[in-house]
Amino acid sequence: MTDSCSTHGTPPVLSEGPYALFFDVDGTLATLQSRPEAVTIPAGVREHLQQLAAQQQGALALVSGRPIAELDRLAAPLNAPLAGVHGAERRDAQGNLHVISLPAALVQTLEARLTSALAQWPGTQLECKGMAFALHYRRGMTYESQIMQLAEEVVSQFPELVLQPGKCVVEIKPQGVDKGAAIRAFMQESPFTGRIPVFIGDDLTDEKGFLAVNALQGVSIKVGAGSTHARYHLDSVEAVWAWLEGSLLQQQNNVGKEFSL
Numbered sequence: 128m129t130d131s132c133s134t135h136g137t138p139p140v141l142s143e144g145p146y147a148l149f150f151d152v153d154g155t156l157a158t159l160q161s162r163p164e165a166v167t168i169p170a171g172v173r174e175h176l177q178q179l180a181a182q183q184q185g186a187l188a189l190v191s192g193r194p195i196a197e198l199d200r201l202a203a204p205l206n207a208p209l210a211g212v213h214g215a216e217r218r219d220a221q222g223n224l225h226v227i228s229l230p231a232a233l234v235q236t237l238e239a240r241l242t243s244a245l246a247q248w249p250g251t252q253l254e255c256k257g258m259a260f261a262l263h264y265r266r267g268m269t270y271e272s273q274i275m276q277l278a279e280e281v282v283s284q285f286p287e288l289v290l291q292p293g294k295c296v297v298e299i300k301p302q303g304v305d306k307g308a309a310i311r312a313f314m315q316e317s318p319f320t321g322r323i324p325v326f327i328g329d330d331l332t333d334e335k336g337f338l339a340v341n342a343l344q345g346v347s348i349k350v351g352a353g354s355t356h357a358r359y360h361l362d363s364v365e366a367v368w369a370w371l372e373g374s375l376l377q378q379q380n381n382v383g384k385e386f387s388l
């Protein structure tokens with residue numbers, strides 16, 4: 128990554144389109160919390176997402192490291208296309224599921240090994256997502272190096288696995304799974320095809336998504352500090368909420384103009 132976020136401007140609100148909208152969740156639509164299970168998306172933001180989805184004929188998806196089941200719970204009553212576990216799970220706009228899994232025996236072996244290792248390190252937390260594992264250390268920062276070493280050891284033993292670093296977390300996920308691939312897959316399907324892709328995210332896992340959107344001449348937006356491939360920048364989750372509301376109002380104005388005499 129050669130660009131620095133600080134050199135990028137604030138994105139204008141969405142004014143023309145049609146758009147294909149992709150949102151990361153933690154750190155983008157939802158404020159980070161000390162535990163994954165404490166996260167919520169405010170009701171007003173969920174309402175705005177629903178309205179934006181309707182305005183764009185359903186071309187709005189969440190693209191997250193979280194499993195699809197959790198995304199449905201966090202975003203309810205929004206029933207959107209979803210990419211979960213960094214793209215290992217994907218629910219397309221027709222409701223079809225596309226899943227990249229690992230052999231059950233490998234999942235069992237990894238879960239047992241990671242559970243017993245993290246049990247030694249107070250404040251760390253293991254999130255098992257079926258085909259991926261998140262090793263959290265936000266409440267156990269003193270164990271960061273042990274967690275990183277463990278994750279690196281595991282990945283070095285199994286060529287079908289790769290590391291996905293994040294905010295106070297390192298994840299172990301299947302090779303070839305990333306948010307860029309998930310966004311490209313959506314963009315080949317109705318109702319996303321032919322639209323201008325927009326992706327907003329805050330973390331390292333979002334960088335492949337920014338690259339995918341840039342390659343399609345879309346709008347990539349990084350939330351918060353850090354070097355990035357994204358072309359625009361928003362300071363905070365609150366700024367994302369405000370931009371989302373502004374874009375919604377702008378799109379509503381556009382519709383009003385189409386029908387005014």
Ligand SMILES: O=P(O)(O)OC[C@H]1O[C@H](O[C@H]2O[C@H](CO)[C@@H](O)[C@H](O)[C@H]2O)[C@H](O)[C@@H](O)[C@@H]1O
Nearest residue numbers: 152153159160161162163191192265294295296
């Ligand atoms: O792709 P995202 O939607 O941004 O999901 C990335 C990971 O987010 C969650 O972990 C992060 O958020 C937690 C809650 O705020 C925080 O406690 C943790 O330190 C962060 O790394 C989630 O738990 C992971 O499964 C996601 O992959």
